[in-house]
Amino acid sequence: MNRLSLTLSRGIAGVTESALGPYQSAIIRIGFAGTWLLFLLREFPHRQELYGPAGPWGWNLAKELTADNHAFTALLWSDGQLWFESFYLLAILASTALLLGWRTRTASVLFMVGVLSLQNRSVFVGDGGDNVLHLMSFYLVFTRCGQVWSLDARRAAHAEAARARGERVRADRVGPALWAVFGLALVMATFTGRFDNGWLIPALLWTALVALGLWWAVGRWARTQQPRILLDVVANVLHNGALVVIMAEACLIYATAGWYKIQGSRWQDGTAVYYPLHLDYFSPWPGLADLMSSSGTIMMVVAYGTVMVQVAFPFTLFNRRVKNVLLVLMMTEHAVIAIVLGLPFFSLAMIAADAVFLPTSFLRRLGVLAARARGRLVRRADRTVPAPRSPEESPEENAQGRVGFTA
Template identity: 70%
Template sequence: MNRFAVCVSRAVARVTDAALGKYQTAIVRIGFATTWLLFLLRELPHRQELYGPDGPWSWDLARQLTANNHAFSVLMWSDGQMWFETVYALALLSSALLLVGWRTRTMSLLFMVGVLSLQNRSVFMGDGGDNVIHLMAIYLVFTRCGQVWSLDARRVRRSAAARARGEEPRPDRAGPALWVVLGLVLAVPSVAGWISGAWLVVFWGLWAVQGLWWYVGRRAPHGEPRILLDVVANLVHNAALLVIMAEACLIYSTAGWYKIQGSRWQDGTAVYYPLHIDYFSPWPALSDLLSAHGATVLLITYGTVAAQVAFPFTLFNRRVKNVLLAVMMTEHAVIAVVLGLPFFSLAMIAADAVFLPTSFLRRLGGWAARARGRLARPAARLPLPRPRGPRPPAGEPAEQPQASPAT
């Protein structure tokens, strides 16, 4: 009984003392922000047909659907062209700022608003990758995904270094200003009645918590209120991280078990057919090469099903999980090239990244830091050739060359 109590206390301390998987949540943040940002940039010329007033799914139809299913979309507040362009631009900006980790708590919320607004505006424009982004955008709001590899983390390090030198850190003016602006912006749709019900409680609740966090951190940075807020934030983060991992396992397990029920997956020919659909054949020669041999098609078909069904069970063995994770990421990369589904593959790779080992992610961060240092380092200046003077007369010592600045 005492041993059980000790194990329980250790588990409670582990999930409350720190945010687990900070490297994993950071790579998930970077992966999904990059995927959505690249998608919005690629569809920039076609944004009107996808989500704007010129789309086949009209604004009236979208409004009727959201009224029935209670889906959230700020594009339902107005059908004007200027409002649509503003929302699209803000979705781009929030994705870019979330990618670099600037005010990640706020940007993750704005990122979610952008994803939900555009996807719920035209529900028939998405695919499996969009569904994954849709879910992960909601989960990221509840994670502390800016503790590493972010501008927020750099700001915290600089403040800590200033305190270690006995200096007063630079006051944070951007955070309170952003909080006030967003509060004023949120007040407009709240008064107009455009936001109601659970969404109204969620947005105002998150806004109030952010203000409380800043106030406590300024007035009592090491007191009991701040410790309590850290414990609650760690609990919410760890719960959201568990949900992200469970969601990834659920995606693969359901996909694998549904495939088993299909006759084409049972006879090993399912992979052959999408390779010969024009829409999924950006490289016809490559598709023909992969489908030319029946044994190759059979192995890929059965291998896909086996990997998806077995993946949740491999989490109990680290080595097997890492091997299968590399196989599945490679499979998604092949799908991106062969079937022409880059954003679906990027979304799935970003979801898979939550299972990457911390040691590998640290090495990856080190490689990225060294690469950034090489790019930022100015090129070494080569010494200019010294002009040759007249030859000294015989019997006089020659002038000794001086060391160049480069040496």
């Protein structure tokens, strides 16, 4: 009984005292924000046809559909071109901020608003990865995904080092400014009746606004540590719960996909992979597709291997080595899909979802390698820029430079 109580108390302490998986949450933040940002930039010349007010999926059709399914989209608040262009730019900026980890709490909320608004505006735009991104953008709001590999973590480290040296840390001005702008926009949207299709997203936005304001107020005026500790506990519980939901969602995606494939006759006889390789829409490299489909053995191995990996993956989480092997196989499979079938954003979204299962030791080594590569690039850039010479070192060249500039 005592051992059970000790184990239970340790489990509760682990869930409440810290936000687990900081590297995993950071990599999925970077993965999903980067995927959506690349998609928005790639489709920037075609944004009018995809999501614009005069696109094929017209304004009236979109209004009728959202009135029926109660989906949230801010793009239907106005049919003006200026609103659409401003919102598309806001979605790009929010994705960039989340990718870099700048003001992650606010950026994650704006990222979710951008994803839901654009995708619900034209529901027939997407390749399967949009469904994953749709769900994950909602889950990311509840995570503390800026603990590492972010500008937020860098700013917090600099502030902590300054306090350790006895220096005075400047009060945060950007955070309250973002909170004020976010709050003003939310108040206007609420009292002008923009949230008329459902209550879930408005409730989440208001909760996020109150939480941001409360967090800032406690950090600014609380005289004791108890309120901050309480907020940390709540944030840790939400983060850990959201991380579990993200893992469960990824397992559910693979399990359902695998079991549905088992029921299909084309997957049973091993010919399912052959057909998409010969569709014009999924053949950016016809020669490569013909080469792969020329062997019936390869087609059967790929079909059967895909089913077995997808069905088996949720059960391999209890064995670290087998799980890591299947992770490599699935990420390789998605990379092949991106190249052979021309579905890069679907593959990136799935790889980002898979990354939540990557081991912490591997992610740390990946971070060290990235830091070394960045350092080499910075040093190389510094070497290419000539150092300025003082007038004492070369008065002739300095004089010639002044004459040339004057002329």
